[in-house]
Amino acid sequence: MQPHVIVLGNEKGGSGKSTTAIHLAVFLLRAGHTVGVVDLDARQGTLTRHVGNRAAYAERHGLDLPVPAVRAVERSTVAVETQEFQAAIDDLSRDCAYIVIDTPGSDSPLSRLGHAAADTLVTPLNDSFVDLDMLATVDPDTLEILRPSQYADMVFEQRKARMARRRRPIDWVVLRNRLAHLDARNKRDMGAILDRLARRIGFRLAPGFGERVIFRELFLKGLTLLDLRDTDPEGGLTMSHVAARQEVRSLAEAIGLGLPAPALSGPVDTKRIAAE
Ligand SMILES: Nc1ncnc2c1ncn2[C@@H]1O[C@H](COP(=O)(O)OP(=O)(O)O)[C@@H](O)[C@H]1O
Numbered sequence: 078m079q080p081h082v083i084v085l086g087n088e089k090g091g092s093g094k095s096t097t098a099i100h101l102a103v104f105l106l107r108a109g110h111t112v113g114v115v116d117l118d119a120r121q122g123t124l125t126r127h128v129g130n131r132a133a134y135a136e137r138h139g140l141d142l143p144v145p146a147v148r149a150v151e152r153s154t155v156a157v158e159t160q161e162f163q164a165a166i167d168d169l170s171r172d173c174a175y176i177v178i179d180t181p182g183s184d185s186p187l188s189r190l191g192h193a194a195a196d197t198l199v200t201p202l203n204d205s206f207v208d209l210d211m212l213a214t215v216d217p218d219t220l221e222i223l224r225p226s227q228y229a230d231m232v233f234e235q236r237k238a239r240m241a242r243r244r245r246p247i248d249w250v251v252l253r254n255r256l257a258h259l260d261a262r263n264k265r266d267m268g269a270i271l272d273r274l275a276r277r278i279g280f281r282l283a284p285g286f287g288e289r290v291i292f293r294e295l296f297l298k299g300l301t302l303l304d305l306r307d308t309d310p311e312g313g314l315t316m317s318h319v320a321a322r323q324e325v326r327s328l329a330e331a332i333g334l335g336l337p338a339p340a341l342s343g344p345v346d347t348k349r350i351a352a353e
């Protein structure tokens with residue numbers, strides 16, 4: 078099978094990569110797809126633990142919860158990492174229509190390997206200028222974009238490498254995460270800069286995730302808000318749960334899951350590619 082590979086990447090810890098990874102994986106499972114996940118941040122192991130907690134919860138409660146196949150690749154020499162990563166992908170590709178890869182919050186050969194495998198790269202970004210710095214340097218007075226960040230350059234390199242290998246181009250989707258209900262001014266400024274940046278470095282902006290307790294409180298049980306009806310059929314869904322569900326669905330739609338991959342709205346800089 079030729080799976081659709083979705084990579085969660087951002088060179089900053091705590092931006093929501095692992096959270097988004099598990100929510101996308103469970104969304105796809107619940108849509109009836111076979112899903113494998115690869116944890117390249119085995120040191121933190123958030124995704125591996127979330128899946129492990131999930132299997133344990135299902136067993137404890139006799140529930141038939143869909144659980145993704147999981148592989149973790151530990152840090153090692155580049156040769157061993159490359160071999161183990163490829164083995165994990167080959168292994169999961171046998172059965173899985175989708176592979177979701179979680180990466181560490183720092184640049185490393187392992188993180189690059191993950192990015193190079195992406196059909197879709199999803200970059201969650203906390204809605205603050207501190208996190209925006211990971212994509213580009215912005216003039217503090219005018220809010221003009223001065224230059225793309227090292228991370229944006231790294232993504233560009235991986236895109237070029239894929240083109241050279243005649244692979245499908247990476248569709249880069251940026252997701253604003255932990256959007257506050259208040260703070261309209263920050264939201265607006267961030268929105269305006271991200272729109273410009275999307276065109277400049279070639280990503281699409283997905284509708285974001287709000288700051289919601291439900292995105293984090295089910296980790297120990299290995300659940301997500303997409304499982305609530307099965308695990309607590311009597312429990313009512315709050316407005317926040319319903320809104321969170323819609324946010325996950327909107328991300329899946331923005332990625333084009335189950336649909337043909339949408340065209341990039343922000344053009345890849347082909348002139349720059351040609352010049353190199
Ligand atoms: N939308 C959200 N609402 C509330 N908490 C969130 C949200 N997204 C992430 N978190 C929390 O933020 C922290 C960092 O998220 P995580 O997914 O582990 O980031 P990363 O994998 O990028 O380091 C975790 O405690 C997580 O539960």
Ligand SMILES: [Mg+2]
Binds near residue numbers: 094096118121123
């Ligand atoms: Mg993580």
